[in-house]
Amino acid sequence: MFMWLLTFxxxxxxxxxxxxDIISTVEFNHTGELLAxxxxxxxVVIFQREPESKNEPYNQGEYNVYSTFQSHEPEFxxxxxxxxxxxxxxxxxxxxxxxxxxxxxxxxxxxxxxKVTERDKxxxxxxxxxxxxxxxxxxxxxxxxxxxxxxxxxxxxVTPRRIFxxxxxxxxxxxxxxxxxxxYMSADDLRINLWHLAxxxxxxxxxxxxxxxxxxxxxxxxxxxxHPHHCNLFVYSSSKGSLRLCDMRASALCDKHSKLFEEPEDxxxxxxxxxxxxxxxxxKFSHSGRYxxxxxxxxxxxxxxxxxxxxxxxxxxxxxxxxxxCSLYENDCIFDKFExxxxxxxxxxxxxxYNNFFRMFDRNTKRDVTLEAxxxxxxxxxxxxxxxxCVGGKRRKDDxxxxxxxxxxxxxxxxxxxxxxxxxxxxTNNLYIFQDKVNSEMH
Amino acid sequence: MEFRLEAHRIVSISxxxxxxxxxxxxxxxxxxNLLVSLVLRSARRVYLGEPGGECALPPRPxxxxxPDCERLRRGCRPLGSEAAARGRAEFPAESPRxxxxxxxxxxxxxxxxxxxxxxxPPPPQEDMETGNVASLISIFGSGFSGLLGKERGxxxxxxxxxxxxxxxxxxxxxxxxxxxxxx
Numbered sequence: 001m002f003m004w005l006l007t008f009x010x011x012x013x014x015x016x017x018x019x020x021d022i023i024s025t026v027e028f029n030h031t032g033e034l035l036a037x038x039x040x041x042x043x044v045v046i047f048q049r050e051p052e053s054k055n056e057p058y059n060q061g062e063y064n065v066y067s068t069f070q071s072h073e074p075e076f077x078x079x080x081x082x083x084x085x086x087x088x089x090x091x092x093x094x095x096x097x098x099x100x101x102x103x104x105x106x107x108x109x110x111x112x113x114x115k116v117t118e119r120d121k122x123x124x125x126x127x128x129x130x131x132x133x134x135x136x137x138x139x140x141x142x143x144x145x146x147x148x149x150x151x152x153x154x155x156x157x158v159t160p161r162r163i164f165x166x167x168x169x170x171x172x173x174x175x176x177x178x179x180x181x182x183x184y185m186s187a188d189d190l191r192i193n194l195w196h197l198a199x200x201x202x203x204x205x206x207x208x209x210x211x212x213x214x215x216x217x218x219x220x221x222x223x224x225x226x227h228p229h230h231c232n233l234f235v236y237s238s239s240k241g242s243l244r245l246c247d248m249r250a251s252a253l254c255d256k257h258s259k260l261f262e263e264p265e266d267x268x269x270x271x272x273x274x275x276x277x278x279x280x281x282x283x284k285f286s287h288s289g290r291y292x293x294x295x296x297x298x299x300x301x302x303x304x305x306x307x308x309x310x311x312x313x314x315x316x317x318x319x320x321x322x323x324x325x326c327s328l329y330e331n332d333c334i335f336d337k338f339e340x341x342x343x344x345x346x347x348x349x350x351x352x353x354y355n356n357f358f359r360m361f362d363r364n365t366k367r368d369v370t371l372e373a374x375x376x377x378x379x380x381x382x383x384x385x386x387x388x389x390c391v392g393g394k395r396r397k398d399d400x401x402x403x404x405x406x407x408x409x410x411x412x413x414x415x416x417x418x419x420x421x422x423x424x425x426x427x428t429n430n431l432y433i434f435q436d437k438v439n440s441e442m443h
Numbered sequence: 444m445e446f447r448l449e450a451h452r453i454v455s456i457s458x459x460x461x462x463x464x465x466x467x468x469x470x471x472x473x474x475x476n477l478l479v480s481l482v483l484r485s486a487r488r489v490y491l492g493e494p495g496g497e498c499a500l501p502p503r504p505x506x507x508x509x510p511d512c513e514r515l516r517r518g519c520r521p522l523g524s525e526a527a528a529r530g531r532a533e534f535p536a537e538s539p540r541x542x543x544x545x546x547x548x549x550x551x552x553x554x555x556x557x558x559x560x561x562x563x564p565p566p567p568q569e570d571m572e573t574g575n576v577a578s579l580i581s582i583f584g585s586g587f588s589g590l591l592g593k594e595r596g597x598x599x600x601x602x603x604x605x606x607x608x609x610x611x612x613x614x615x616x617x618x619x620x621x622x623x624x625x626x
Contacts, residue, residue: 085469189473220474276478
């Protein structure tokens with residue numbers, strides 16, 4: 001399918017394994033020039049792709065650190081005696097409208113809008129201030145000069161422009177910017193709010209599934225996203241495995257869905273854990289807007305917006321875990337929330353798994369591949385070798401048996417460049433960026 | 444019964460998760476705890492041999508499942524304490540041993556046999572230390588309602604982190620029970 005080359009690897013700064021360094025979200029901007037990661041410690045790191053240089057034939061536009069900033073800090077809610085984690089749950093880029101870049105980052109409660117600007121010139125030759133900015137003694141000023149802009153080392157400045165606080169009682173799981181570029185939505189377990197990017201003191205509640213009596217709670221919202229082209233449409237997924245497409249033109253409160261996408265459960269697969277494994281952990285519209293991709297514990301599914309009864313495609317990510325659900329429940333792995341991603345042309349889908357494996361499925365050829373993001377298997381300039389999990393039967397060399405899988409090494413967050421075959425894989429506290437060899441040879 | 448052992452194990456694990464969820468940084472995670480409570484309810488059903496437990500068993504040739512099962516599986520809005528009853532039991536996928544139809548019949552409460560009731564003590568040969576667990580699960584209704592207790596007035600106070608229910612019956616049980624009502 002592809003020939004993936006490792007072009008970037010960032011390992012957490014310290015030698016010791018710090019929980020704060022665990023990457024919790026990865027997102028390319030709309031052009032793919034920038035890549036943002038958020039971590040458990042509330043930091044955001046932005047990478048920028050170097051322009052490809054004809055002088056260096058091997059440099060096919062690699063990513064380097066562009067800026068780092070502290071987005072969220074731990075907070076304490078005194079009323080409820082609760083600590084609010086600083087972990088960045090999601091980052092979403094705004095479409096670029098001027099020289100600056102903007103992004104939204106969110107933790108469990110508060111969403112923030114950040115503006116990223118470059119400064120590569122500074123004025124010199126002030127009349128009233130000296131080089132360090134101190135006021136001059138006026139008696140020493142004998143003539144007037146016009147300050148001139150002189151080049152300086154590039155400085156990237158990130159400033160908080162808006163803070164959208166107090167909109168959520170429950171934990172925010174997703175944010176999505178509308179195609180109108182003016183509004184965005186944020187979803188928690190029970191409610192979805194619509195915000196205007198310029199207004200922080202109010203938001204509109206557009207979905208509320210909180211039952212009048214919490215005893216009747218059976219379902220929570222797990223993810224949500226705006227349609228890429230239709231600014232009135234959005235989808236949200238639930239812990240019961242269903243998707244609801246809502247139209248904001250239909251009514252102010254979108255509790256009634258326009259379409260409900262749900263697949264009947266396969267009775268032969270019933271177990272104590274059927275409900276848990278059917279919970280959708282991520283939903284993504286295709287770039288075309290025609291399809292939706294969902295991830296549940298064992299599968300990824302492609303849904304056609306025109307067909308609500310069942311997905312049009314289902315791919316098994318790691319079906320060999322089906323017989324191990326009880327152990328995975330015990331060690332909490334069954335609650336892991338894997339994300340999924342489309343490639344630029346919507347022909348390939350990608351998702352993570354355990355043992356630092358990630359999987360790709362080609363929708364046209366129906367072929368799939370398992371790859372590994374690890375220091376041992378990723379030598380720079382060497383093509384990633386496909387991996388195989390053997391489930392009994394003939395075992396080939398380099399196969400891994402199900403029982404030797406490392407469940408602490410999970411790839412929850414992955415991202416695909418919007419147009420090129422470049423992927424970013426977050427493996428716990430390490431960030432890998434792979435580029436397709438064919439892609440790079442073209443330049 | 445193998446899967447009753449399984450159910451018991453799952454009940455214990457689930458209770459442990461709910462208990463340890465209280466001390467978690469960032470507050471109670473509603474999604475995870477909802478899922479745990481659903482698993483707990485399913486396991487309890489099987490453990491106590493309640494009706495609805497048979498819906499959980501995989502389909503076998505013969506008469507179609509009772510209409511209840513279909514409604515329950517679709518997850519209808521709950522009307523009472525038998526909330527969105529999707530009682531499913533683990534047909535032990537881990538066990539390589541296939542069950543004979545006779546065993547399934549015995550377990551599921553096939554025609555001619557009554558399903559086991561709550562009051563019946565576990566068979567002595569199982570030696571499962573069921574004392575604490577059995578008494579705890581007997582106070583749970585289905586799903587969330589069991590965990591919250593019957594205090595209607597507590598509904599508004601069920602934001603994460605707040606104690607919502609002060610049932611004296613619960614307090615008289617072991618320390619685990621007071622942790623669970625934190626929802």
